[in-house]
Amino acid sequence: MPPVLTEVLEEWKCLEEEYRKLQEAHRTYLQNLDIISKLQNNCASSISHQRKKLKETSRLVKRCSKGSSGEELTTLDELKEKIKTREHVFFEMEAFLPKKNGLYLSLVLGNVNVTLLSKQAKFAYKDEYETFKLCLTVILLLFSFACYFFVSYRFLDAILNFLLVWYYCTLTIRESILITNGSRIKGWWVFHHYISAFLSGVMLTWPDGTLYKMFRNQFLAYSLYQSFVQCLQCYYQSGCLYRLRALGERHNMDLTVEGFQSWMWKGLTFLLPFLFFGHFWQLFNGLSLFRMARLPDCREWQVLTCGLCFLLLFLGNFFTTLAVVRQKLKSRNQKPKTS
Template sequence: KDHKMPRGLTDVLEEWKCLEGEYEQLQETHRMYLQKLDEISSLQTKCTSSISRQRKRLKEVSQLARDGPILFIRCSTGPSEEDAKTLNVVKEKIKARPNAFFEMESFLPKENGLYLSLVLGNVNVTLLSKQSKFAYKDEYEKFKLYLTVLLLLFSFICYFFVSYRFLDAIFNFLLVWYYCTLTIRESILITNGSRIKGWWVFHHYVSAFLSGVILTWPDGNLYKSFRNQFLAYSLYQSFVQCLQCYYQSGCLYRLRALGERHNMDLTVEGFQSWMWKGLTFLLPFLFFGHFWQLFNCLSLFRMAQLPDCKEWQVMVCGLSFLILFMGNFFTTVAVVRQKLKTRKQKSKTL
């Protein structure tokens, strides 16, 4: 009699054979994947060194283009009209080239800045595809909006309904965590090609420091006298930030669709030139918030003069609010002035 294999064992062997075939395919795919990774790493190194070399040579060519007309004048033989046109075309291309390098570098690994190196170490945070960059940027925008709404609700509850130092501490700790997280996320976004820079980055470092100082302020008469003023200010700031997030994201979407903005541009707490169309109504809200920071600063400085003021937090918070006011106010004024100037120049050319 033939020895018949049990049905269950036959099924197992068939499944195993099928699985073995898939596993061999997986091994081959993984081998190709590792090979491509090595190729990518090699191409990244090649691109980085080529960009560095191009930058160096572009600097030399730029110097030659500047010195060329001067040499012609010294030789008393001015360049022909054709040569002058060609030189102008070259100069325009030289001006445009750094932007092209910036776009290329946003997809290449680069060393972390000092802040990211301290926080994350030497971890590569460059996102290598457009999809992953946009996904990270959108997640940043959502995080910012959700946390702003949460802070709005928290400050509203603390101001109107409860008055416990423990809840105030939780609120201030949330502010510290929020601003510290923003600074890390923004540094990663800058590494990946976002153009947020200058004061609007530094602003979050100052805000994180200020929230940390208020968190350590001991409960007492001076803290209680400033508490409601600070909570009202926080409530207003969160409300304005919600407004900004809503209108700026709509404005950025339109400008990106028209090809006028970079896809990694972000919404910011302040006012930037691209917000001009349709967003000028936000300016009074922003300026009111800036002057509230100045009012907080003056209140704290007055408090520091009181004979019973022993807390160092009073003066440090006052100085922090002064820095925030000056940075926010002068940056916003500079942007508005620049925008008005460019509008005047455009109207004159028309």
């Protein structure tokens, strides 16, 4: 037998052995997948059952609290705290169990399971989201700078607005996936991105004309400023979150946001003037567009629509930030009294 053929046959034997081991490993993998699927269903149904029982227990505790006093009241208060803790534990458990997508994800992705089943995968996706957000913010900053100072073509403005639409739409999808996987971003800061995506889409469709040119530089300057502030926020909020996670005071899946939240208070209060200035710039944009809508030669529906979007953004951003600041100041003032 030729040496080459002998070498080939030996190589084939090695491949055969590796193939046999691969088949065994894959068979074990499929069996474990089936076991995991059954465990997931059992855990989900047990959590649902526990939640129903907890609601019934909570109602009974409230009923008993009305006519109780002394030791009984203390016992009931302890029970209330245990119920709250149990709810938090259920939330943590569900972050690692498959769940149905919300309406938005169902419309965009269908019934695809987006739950990441390991902590490493969750953290990797969250970190990739933060990197994507920061990189796109820098690109938008540079693009706005170029359009404002160097070029004045409607085509490049359209590319900028299309980039904004894509950016905010992508953020809404990614944030929905992160919320499914345990991130606690909620309230106005989620809705904020939907309005921003709609506003950018309306700006994209605004035809080139006298009114567009009147508002163009104001909008580009606003976009430039917003991108600058968002870069500051991403940098400082990520550092603040890192410290708080190291101290065990924040959840590992918490994200940086465009606005201001209570956990940002330490070391980040210097951002407040920048944020409030941006909020009032949104109001100024809205009022400018409303004045333009009253001009006799105004025929574009985009003028009034953009004005309403900017006004809505101002109201949501300003009052949400104001509420957080007020709540934080109130809690700080109460601390000396309780000590």
